[in-house]
Amino acid sequence: MSTALPFGPELRRLRLEADLTLTQFAVALNYDKGYLSKVERGERPASPELARRCDAFLGANGALQRLGAGPEAASDGAAGSPTVPGGRRVGRRAVLATGTGSLIDLGLKLGGQASSAAAPLLPSFRIQFDQLRKLGQSTAPKALLPLLETQTRMVAALAGDTPSATRAPALRLASRFAEFTGWMAQEAGDDDAALGWTGEAAELARAGGDPYLGSYALVRRALVTLYGGDAAGTVALARRAQSGRLPPRIRGLAAQREAQGHALVGDERGCLRSLDRARELLDDDARDGTEPVIGTTHVSDPAAMTTGWCLHDLGRPRAAAEILDRECRRLPPHALRTRARYGFRRSLAHAASGEVEHACAIAAELLAVMPAVPSATVNSDVRRLARELSRFRNNQAVRDLQPALARVLAPGHS
Numbered sequence: 001m002s003t004a005l006p007f008g009p010e011l012r013r014l015r016l017e018a019d020l021t022l023t024q025f026a027v028a029l030n031y032d033k034g035y036l037s038k039v040e041r042g043e044r045p046a047s048p049e050l051a052r053r054c055d056a057f058l059g060a061n062g063a064l065q066r067l068g069a070g071p072e073a074a075s076d077g078a079a080g081s082p083t084v085p086g087g088r089r090v091g092r093r094a095v096l097a098t099g100t101g102s103l104i105d106l107g108l109k110l111g112g113q114a115s116s117a118a119a120p121l122l123p124s125f126r127i128q129f130d131q132l133r134k135l136g137q138s139t140a141p142k143a144l145l146p147l148l149e150t151q152t153r154m155v156a157a158l159a160g161d162t163p164s165a166t167r168a169p170a171l172r173l174a175s176r177f178a179e180f181t182g183w184m185a186q187e188a189g190d191d192d193a194a195l196g197w198t199g200e201a202a203e204l205a206r207a208g209g210d211p212y213l214g215s216y217a218l219v220r221r222a223l224v225t226l227y228g229g230d231a232a233g234t235v236a237l238a239r240r241a242q243s244g245r246l247p248p249r250i251r252g253l254a255a256q257r258e259a260q261g262h263a264l265v266g267d268e269r270g271c272l273r274s275l276d277r278a279r280e281l282l283d284d285d286a287r288d289g290t291e292p293v294i295g296t297t298h299v300s301d302p303a304a305m306t307t308g309w310c311l312h313d314l315g316r317p318r319a320a321a322e323i324l325d326r327e328c329r330r331l332p333p334h335a336l337r338t339r340a341r342y343g344f345r346r347s348l349a350h351a352a353s354g355e356v357e358h359a360c361a362i363a364a365e366l367l368a369v370m371p372a373v374p375s376a377t378v379n380s381d382v383r384r385l386a387r388e389l390s391r392f393r394n395n396q397a398v399r400d401l402q403p404a405l406a407r408v409l410a411p412g413h414s
Contacts, residue, residue: 007051007067008042014058015040029053030354032391049352049388055266056315062266122162122170125155129173129292133180137298137337140374141187148184152177156204171208175201176292179213182220187337189376191224215241216250216294222257226264227377234261235270252281253295256306263313271310279303298335299342301327309345317352324349337373340366344381351388359389360397367404374408382408 015025022040026033031050038044046054051068058064128151136144155177159170182197198220205213222237238261241254259274282303299305308323324346331339343366351359363385370378386405389398 007046007064008040010067011046011054011058011064012040014054014060014064018058025057028057030352047387049384052266052313052315053317053352054315056268060266061268065266121158122155122166122173125151125158126173126292129177129180133292133297134334136180136184137335138372140372141184142374145181145184145188148177148181152181152200159208168208171204172210172213172291175204175208175210175213178204179217179220186224187375187377191228194224195221212247212250213294215243215246216253219250219254219257219295222254222261223377226257226260227380229264231261231264234258234264248281248284249294252278252284253302255281256302259306259310260313263310266314268314271314275303275307275310278306296338298332298338299327300330305342308349309342312345312349312352317349321346321349321353321355336369337375337378340370340373340375340378341381344378344385348381348385348388351385351392356389356392356395357397359385360395360401364401364404367401367408370408379409 015022020028022033022037026036029036029050031053035044039046039050046064046068048065048068051065054060054068055062055064132144132148132151152174155170155174159167159174162170178197178201182194182201185191185197186194198217202214202217205211218237218241222234222241225233225237235258238254238258242251242258244251255274255278259271259278262268262270262274296302304323305327308320308327311317311320311323324342328339328342328346331342333339343362347359347362347366350356350362370382382405386409389395389401389405392398
């Protein structure tokens with residue numbers, strides 16, 4: 001029996017305090033009674049999913065999650081120093097590894113070599129950006145990255161040859177190319193490149209007179225820490241992007257990311273407060289349509305979708321499934337990457353609720369499109385789904401799904 005796990009005795013104390021038998025508790029959580037008994041006696045460690053669900057059901061407000069977290073889940077959460085999967089610390093030097101500001105220098109140095117018709121070309125590049133962003137919903141990120149990197153450099157170079165009146169819009173457009181390149185790099189599993197391109201985007205935007213994209217870069221960096229399991233770092237970065245002088249959309253997206261960070265550690269109050277703030281800010285968002293939209297363009301109600309996402313992490317899978325069912329039905333059919341991102345979270349919520357066949361049906365449809373849109377970030381939920389379903393390995397639907405799950409999770413797939 002392990003003496004290093006205080007989780008079990010505390011779980012038993014809270015269960016008895018709630019006047020629940022072990023049988024009642026096992027039925028409520030959809031877990032095997034024998035397994036829960038061993039967890040309470042300290043003979044088996046609690047998985048993060050079990051700790052999260054017990055915490056929510058017993059109203060422990062994150063206490064059980066903290067007790068159940070193993071050493072690998074610990075994080076000092078240093079603000080502004082994101083963690084990437086594998087535990088590596090990424091400082092400012094690494095964030096700028098691709099040479100922040102180098103594209104600005106490129107534009108100024110190549111200005112004399114660029115076409116004098118640079119300014120009229122900008123609308124065409126804006127159309128290309130929208131097309132590439134749409135293509136990112138149905139194309140493997142590694143296939144798209146070389147084109148994105150080339151287009152980013154071309155637009156930055158054109159900025160050096162445009163009249164001063166149009167140079168700023170060119171730099172801002174280059175910044176959006178760089179930001180999207182960073183997102184595709186993260187989807188391809190290269191977090192260092194993602195952070196580098198995100199830093200590049202902030203510098204280009206600043207040079208183009210946009211002081212705001214740099215703050216959105218904090219939201220993007222917080223996405224890296226979120227998928228790295230660094231809740232404290234995620235919250236710290238997201239809070240820095242919520243200054244009152246920033247546009248409502250950036251603050252709203254930052255508040256959503258903060259909510260996701262709170263949810264990781266079971267802080268339901270902090271999560272729901274952040275979600276309320278995000279909802280208010282995004283409702284106030286008024287875009288003029290002249291600049292590309294920051295953040296998702298396919299989720300009609302981002303705050304609602306994020307609420308469903310967070311409720312699963314808070315150990316409330318049934319409530320999560322209800323919201324995600326509704327919101328996923330509103331996603332456009334062509335947005336394969338977005339449908340996979342939230343669809344697997346939806347499948348995970350149904351599996352955690354004991355609706356195993358339904359979860360497998362959702363996942364089977366999504367796994368069929370994953371070869372077209374491989375994603376290192378989505379794979380994190382696919383792995384969680386595989387672990388969740390492994391508890392029902394004798395279920396025929398689970399057995400039927402296993403080969404497709406294995407193919408998607410095979411090394412090198414993303």
